[in-house]
Amino acid sequence: MSYNMFLPQFYLAIAALLAVIDASSINMAVHKDYNDYKAVNNDHKNYMAVIDAGSSHTTVLLYQWETSEPPKEVTQCVTMDGGIDQFAEQPLGLWMYLEPCIQQVAMFVPATELSLCPIFLGATAGMRLLQRENPLAAREVMAVVEQVLQESGFLYQEGHARILTGREEGGYSWIAVNSLKGSFGDGFGETVGALDMGGASAQVAFQCQVDDPFLECDSASEDILEFDIYGRKYLVFSASNQCYGLKEAMHRFVVLIILENFEKNGGILTETLENPCLRANVSTKDDWLTEFPSKKSEIFNSRCTDLNQLVDAEFTNALANLDDEFIFQHVDGWNIEQCRNIIDNLIDDDCALVFDDSCFDLKTSVPSGGFLAMSSYFWEFGKLLNISQASMDEAAAKIEDLCNQNTEDVFGRETNCFEVMFIFEMITDGYRFDEETFGNLEFVEKVEGQEVAWPLGFVVNKA
Numbered sequence: 372m373s374y375n376m377f378l379p380q381f382y383l384a385i386a387a388l389l390a391v392i393d394a395s396s397i398n399m400a401v402h403k404d405y406n407d408y409k410a411v412n413n414d415h416k417n418y419m420a421v422i423d424a425g426s427s428h429t430t431v432l433l434y435q436w437e438t439s440e441p442p443k444e445v446t447q448c449v450t451m452d453g454g455i456d457q458f459a460e461q462p463l464g465l466w467m468y469l470e471p472c473i474q475q476v477a478m479f480v481p482a483t484e485l486s487l488c489p490i491f492l493g494a495t496a497g498m499r500l501l502q503r504e505n506p507l508a509a510r511e512v513m514a515v516v517e518q519v520l521q522e523s524g525f526l527y528q529e530g531h532a533r534i535l536t537g538r539e540e541g542g543y544s545w546i547a548v549n550s551l552k553g554s555f556g557d558g559f560g561e562t563v564g565a566l567d568m569g570g571a572s573a574q575v576a577f578q579c580q581v582d583d584p585f586l587e588c589d590s591a592s593e594d595i596l597e598f599d600i601y602g603r604k605y606l607v608f609s610a611s612n613q614c615y616g617l618k619e620a621m622h623r624f625v626v627l628i629i630l631e632n633f634e635k636n637g638g639i640l641t642e643t644l645e646n647p648c649l650r651a652n653v654s655t656k657d658d659w660l661t662e663f664p665s666k667k668s669e670i671f672n673s674r675c676t677d678l679n680q681l682v683d684a685e686f687t688n689a690l691a692n693l694d695d696e697f698i699f700q701h702v703d704g705w706n707i708e709q710c711r712n713i714i715d716n717l718i719d720d721d722c723a724l725v726f727d728d729s730c731f732d733l734k735t736s737v738p739s740g741g742f743l744a745m746s747s748y749f750w751e752f753g754k755l756l757n758i759s760q761a762s763m764d765e766a767a768a769k770i771e772d773l774c775n776q777n778t779e780d781v782f783g784r785e786t787n788c789f790e791v792m793f794i795f796e797m798i799t800d801g802y803r804f805d806e807e808t809f810g811n812l813e814f815v816e817k818v819e820g821q822e823v824a825w826p827l828g829f830v831v832n833k834a
Contacts, residue, residue, distance in 0.1 A: 418445075418480050418488040419833065420525055421826035422469075422532075424516075426454045426497030426570035427618060431472040433479050434830045441550055442830045444821050446479045448472035454497040454570075455516065459508040462515040469519050477524055490525035492516055492532040493829065495540055496571030496616055502534055504674050509534070537611020541567060541574030542596040545607050546828030548743040551818035555831075556601045563740060566802070566812070567825065568747035568794070570618035571675075575802060576609040577738055586735040594734060598832060614675035614729040615801075617747050620717060620793055621786065623726065624648070625664055626676050627713050629699065630725065633686050640689045642697075645704030647713065648789040650774070661784050668695040677727040707774055707788075714793050718800050737802045744798075744814045745823045751790040753814025763799065763809035770795060 416435045419442070423430040428451045436442040450472050458464045473490075480488050494513070502509040513532060520527040535543075545565040549555060554562045564577030579588040579595055588606055590597040596607045614623065625644075632644055646663060664670050671690070678687055716722065722730035744753070753759060756769040774788040784790075798804045804812065815823055 417834070418484060419830050420473075420476055420480075420488060420490040421829055422473075422490070422492040423824060423826050424455045424492055424494040424498065426456065426495065426500075426572075426616060427451075428453070429455060429469070429472070430824075430826075431469075431476045432824075432826050433476045434827070436830075436834055441556075442827065442834055444827065446476055447822070448475045455494060455512055456497040456501040456509075458512055458515075459501055459505060462508075462511045465512065465515045466519055469516070470523075473519070473523050473525075480525075485524050486526060488525050490520055490523060490527055490531060491829065491833075492520060493535045493540070493543075493826070494533070495535055495825075496537065496569055496611075496613060496619075498534045499537065499613065500571055500619075500674055537572055537574060537613065538594070538596060538609040540572075540825050541565065541576040541609035541611055542598065542607050543825035543828030543832065544574060544745065544823075545576035545578075545609065546598060546600065546831050547823055547825060548745070548818070548828075550827065550831045551821055551823060552743075555603070561740065562605070564738065564742040566742055566744040566748055566798075568797075569616045570747075571616040572611050572613050572619075573615040573797060573801075574609065574611045575733070575737065576607055577740070577742070579606040579608045580738070581606075600831065608735065610733055612729070612731050612733075612801075614673075614726075615717075615731060615797065617751060617790060617793065619673060619675040621789060622664055622670055622673060622676050623717055624713060624789060624793070625670050625699075626678075627716060627725065629670075629690075630682070630686060631713070633689065638685055638689075640693065642700050644699045644701050646701045647704045647706040647709035648792070649701055649703055649785055650705045650788070661786050663701050663786060663789075665699045665701060666695075667693050667697040667699070670699075674728060675726070678725060679723070679727040681724050701785075707771070710774075710788065711792055711796070714789070714796050715800060717793070718796055731801055733802065737804065737808075739808050740811065742812050743818070743823060744812050745816070747790075748794060749814045749816045752794040754816075755787060755791055758814060760810065760813050763804070763806050766795060766809065 416437055419434050421432050421434065423432065428449055430447055430449045432447040433445040434442040435445045450468060455465060455468070458468065477485060498509060498512070513534070516532045520532055544567040548565045549562045552563060554560050562578045564575065567574040579586060581588045586608060589595060590606055594608055594610060596609050598605045598607060614620065628644055628646055633640055649663065670676060718731045756766065756773060758766060758769060761769070770791050773791060798809070798812070817823060821827065
């Protein structure tokens with residue numbers, strides 16, 4: 372047996388052992404007990420596994436449905452140790468990364484059905500960025516992903532693993548929210564729009580109306596997706612903005628404050644960065660919480676932080692002369708107005724004066740109907756502010772309260788104020804929700820007990 376042939380079996384054996392011994396050892400969370408397996412063990416149910424390979428984590432989900440019922444989530448398993456794009460230089464590491472969760476989820480499929488249960492993987496913004504930066508590395512990552520899925524015991528066919536476009540991701544999120552809201556099928560109601568934000572990109576999707584004066588509602592348009600759901604055709608506008616997920620936006624924000632500090636210090640790069648979105652004494656005792664990026668190589672390791680030729684050459688030269696391991700020290704420079712102004716520069720036309728690519732662009736106005744906002748909109752906005760629905764003024768007041776409270780008494784990440792303010796500006800300045808329409812937004816994690824995420828929409832579309 373050749374060395375290359377031996378590797379997959381070796382990784383499979385180790386991964387299976389890890390899955391049995393201790394899921395927590397690889398930072399993995401399984402959300403249903405194995406005892407629940409018997410509840411789905413019959414011959415009258417259909418199964419499908421979908422892997423959401425995001426920029427900051429990967430989730431393996433299992434769905435089940437009967438002919439007359441919409442798909443429902445059976446279980447999910449999350450690996451929180453970054454996305455699959457991190458394996459660009461060591462793609463074989465994907466065996467250890469993916470296998471444990473896949474095998475945990477496989478326990479919920481009847482043994483006689485596993486080889487008939489299709490498995491799909493959709494890679495999102497992290498891999499979209501890698502595909503643009505290093506197409507060869509992206510192909511190598513996806514090739515190993517295919518090998519893992521082929522050996523998983525599930526039904527894998529060519530094309531089941533691929534990098535989704537941002538529009539596809541937004542479109543599947545739209546299907547997911549409307550499936551859970553009961554907008555499809557007999558006695559269907561009015562559809563709602565979807566806002567989704569991950570670590571590297573943000574999506575908006577809503578049903579296109581033929582009489583919309585601002586939008587060409589034509590399936591031939593690159594911004595329009597056509598879905599046939601339960602026998603009815605839907606035209607959906609879907610747009611994705613790369614670099615406007617929270618992680619990449621935060622990196623861009625740090626670039627702007629480095630530039631601002633450079634100009635303030637008379638054209639000198641210093642180790643100390645006055646950060647207007649950072650307050651002193653923030654308690655960061657939770658392992659899940661984040662900090663502003665500080666290492667040069669970490670800040671400038673993405674196409675999102677590539678600088679364009681309009682940037683002062685003295686600044687770019689000074690950066691080039693810094694070692695990649697150089698560490699910037701973020702210090703309390705708290706100023707809520709300055710914090711907001713720099714965030715605005717990420718979204719408005721000033722973005723193009725600094726960054727080389729992917730500044731915010733939305734080709735139409737957002738309709739005034741209902742919207743469900745998921746993922747980071749829930750976790751880093753709705754949950755942080757303790758709101759599920761609020762007026763624009765109420766949300767703004769909550770942000771002021773959160774950012775101005777005594778930080779010594781607050782258990783939260785140092786990035787809290789940046790996150791809520793960035794999301795608020797995305798909603799109001801980016802998507803142009805105003806005093807009349809902001810209240811139409813619902814910030815949700817689940818609807819009818821099910822998590823709102825694009826994989827559910829993918830399954831509904833397939834089923």
